[in-house]
Amino acid sequence: MNFQEFIKNGLVRKASPDSQLLQSLLKVIDNDLSFLETVQITELSARKVIGNYYDTLREILEVIALKGGFKVYAHEPFVAFLKEKGKESIAAKFDRFRILRNSINYYGASISAEEAIIYKQELLDLISTLKKEL
Template sequence: MDWQECCDKRIAKDVKLDLPLIASLIKSSANKMKSENSLMISEITAASKLSLAYDSLRELLEASALKKGYKIYNHECYTAFLKEVIGESVKGDEFDEIRKVRNAVNYYGKSISTEETTDIILKIKNLRNFVNSLLK
């Protein structure tokens, strides 16, 4: 789905700048990342760590979209946002890859190894750093 389709289907809408909401999302994102960091990786915690890290990234993306004047209502449109609004096609592809793994784990019961979880969380942290830089 491209950005135009996201807007046409009203999955992404123009909104007014809401600085308190942006600040709240940034704080919530940081708290989720701290929670993820506090869990030791194991076969039991792998999916939880992935979910926390992903949610942390998604909240930063939501804050970034709000800062640009958009409210995005599905995760697929964050890929289009990164690619077309931010102009970072590679980052959009990275997010989409992460999103698909997270969806497979959360919605389809896919098992995830500690090694794969560690690799994906590293990608999430790198992408978080990039999105954080957009919020400065």
């Protein structure tokens, strides 16, 4: 499904950028990243840590979409949003983590601490790349 179809289906709506909301979201993102850096990845914490890094990545995409005049009400439209902006590689990586997060949250999938360490770095790389657009 392309981005325009998500708009037609109501999963994305046009919105006016709200500078106070954007600033608030950016502060939440920075606070979350600071907190996550203090959490040690263990077998017990791995799935939650990765889920929270994914949520931070998604929040950055929310800010970018809002700045562009869109409010997104689901995770999958962000893939189409990124593709429409010509960011195919980032879209594919985001979608991979979206699917991983869904597997963890909805199907009880587990990940090892070793996998989580690798995923964390990949997520941080994506976050860093996207933060440059803020």
